[in-house]
Amino acid sequence: MEGSSRATGGVAVKLSARNVIQGTVKKVTPGAVNSEVVVEIAGGIEVVSIITKSSAERLGLAEGKSVYVVVKASNVMLAVD
Numbered sequence: 209m210e211g212s213s214r215a216t217g218g219v220a221v222k223l224s225a226r227n228v229i230q231g232t233v234k235k236v237t238p239g240a241v242n243s244e245v246v247v248e249i250a251g252g253i254e255v256v257s258i259i260t261k262s263s264a265e266r267l268g269l270a271e272g273k274s275v276y277v278v279v280k281a282s283n284v285m286l287a288v289d
Contacts, residue, residue, distance in 0.1 A: 227279035231255065236269050245269055247277050 231249040243264035247255045255277050269275070 223278060223280075225278045225280035227277075229255070229277045229279075231275055231277055233269055233271055233273045233275055235271060236264060238264065243269070247275055249277065 229249050231247040234248045235246040237244040238261050241261060242258050243261045245257045249255055
């Protein structure tokens with residue numbers, strides 16, 4: 209994605225996030241304020257993101273659209289039984 213201008217409307221962007229994964233929008237469920245976006249990445253794995261409804265509209269998110277999942281978190285938790 210580095211140097212790509214497609215994702216930002218013609219503006220090249222460099223990200224500090226190391227976890228950038230390309231995927232395809234599988235489903236968008238708009239709510240009153242937020243939208244739930246399901247993205248399918250390699251191997252049929254699904255990543256779900258909750259973003260503002262206005263952001264989903266601005267990005268033109270719809271089933272089949274190619275997107276990038278960007279994960280930047282200070283904590284990632286794991287659990288076991």
